[in-house]
């Protein structure tokens with residue numbers, strides 16, 4: 710069976726990815742900042758291994774990549790992300806608030822992807838999936854708010870569009886998805902989709918990906934989204 714690696718696997722969308730891929734018989738590598746006390750993740754049945762990994766911590770990433778050396782990864786899912794503060798006016802923005810969100814949401818996925826590229830390249834499916842957001846879309850932007858999160862996901866989209874081109878000769882695809890508005894700690898209770906619904910759609914869309922999709926931004930149902 711194929712292998713999938715999911716960052717931020719201890720809760721929310723990441724946890725649901727692990728549950729569904731494990732139930733489907735995939736080999737699942739779930740990563741989370743603190744693997745001690747991740748009750749639900751540790752209890753998932755199937756071929757699941759859990760690793761400690763803070764995507765913002767370079768030694769943590771280096772150790773993790775060393776542990777996985779030589780192991781093919783069919784689908785790498787860069788899922789870990791943070792929302793950060795929600796200043797509405799430009800006057801309220803600070804570098805201290807903004808920087809970690811850009812680092813976590815836009816830089817860390819690229820650093821993970823480049824470090825694990827040999828693993829993905831050595832696999833059958835050769836796919837890097839990034840969980841972006843419709844809030845990244847400049848075309849669909851809705852008013853002057855949420856500067857920090859929006860800009861971090863727009864940056865992720867551009868970073869991955871560049872990376873898709875840079876590594877096109879490797880045959881590894883790089884795709885961005887909006888998961889829907891989902892009931893997680895980040896999405897909140899009023900969100901319109903459950904994690905089960907979102908990840909069921911996303912997995913079906915990921916299943917259909919081919920290299921021809923590299924460098925694209927898609928909705929959870931696989932349809933195109935405007936940049």
Ligand SMILES: NC(=O)c1ccc[n+]([C@@H]2O[C@H](COP(=O)([O-])OP(=O)(O)OC[C@H]3O[C@@H](n4cnc5c(N)ncnc54)[C@H](OP(=O)(O)O)[C@@H]3O)[C@@H](O)[C@H]2O)c1
Pocket residue numbers: 716717718719720721722723741742743762763764765787788789790791813840841842843887888889890891892893894895896897900
């Ligand atoms: N929910 C939505 O409606 C929605 C919509 C659009 C896009 N998204 C995106 O979907 C992804 C998953 O979101 P979610 O809704 O599942 O959010 P969530 O419930 O807040 O979960 C976020 C996950 O990311 C992990 N994480 C954060 N920073 C990390 C770091 N430095 N290293 C490793 N793991 C880290 C968290 O780990 P800890 O438990 O250690 O904090 C947690 O597992 C995110 O990229 C988010 O931006 C969500």
